[in-house]
Amino acid sequence: MDIPLKVFVTCPIAELKQVGAKLxxxxxxxxxxxxxxxxxxxxxxxxxIAGTALTSSEPILSPSPGxxxxx
Numbered sequence: 001m002d003i004p005l006k007v008f009v010t011c012p013i014a015e016l017k018q019v020g021a022k023l024x025x026x027x028x029x030x031x032x033x034x035x036x037x038x039x040x041x042x043x044x045x046x047x048x049i050a051g052t053a054l055t056s057s058e059p060i061l062s063p064s065p066g067x068x069x070x071x
Contacts, residue, residue: 006057009034011047021045023054 005023009016016036024044025033031046032054 007034008055008057009036009047009052010055011052013051014045014047016047018055020057 003023003025007021007023008018009021010018019036021034021036023032023034026049027033027046030049032049032052034045034047035042036045037043
């Protein structure tokens with residue numbers, strides 16, 4: 001995973017539901033550091049890892065035809 005990464009954030013504590021943001025860092029103290037746009041301004045937000053879901057805004061590319069995984 002490359003940081004910074006564009007993500008969608010869901011965090012009930014902060015009342016965020018699928019809000020676009022940029023992941024700046026993952027703290028060893030249990031927090032995500034994110035930049036979130038509110039209106040015309042961008043704010044730094046620290047959210048707990050335990051109560052936050054992040055979804056990458058970039059889709060996973062489909063494997064080429066004929067690509068197989070050994071299981």
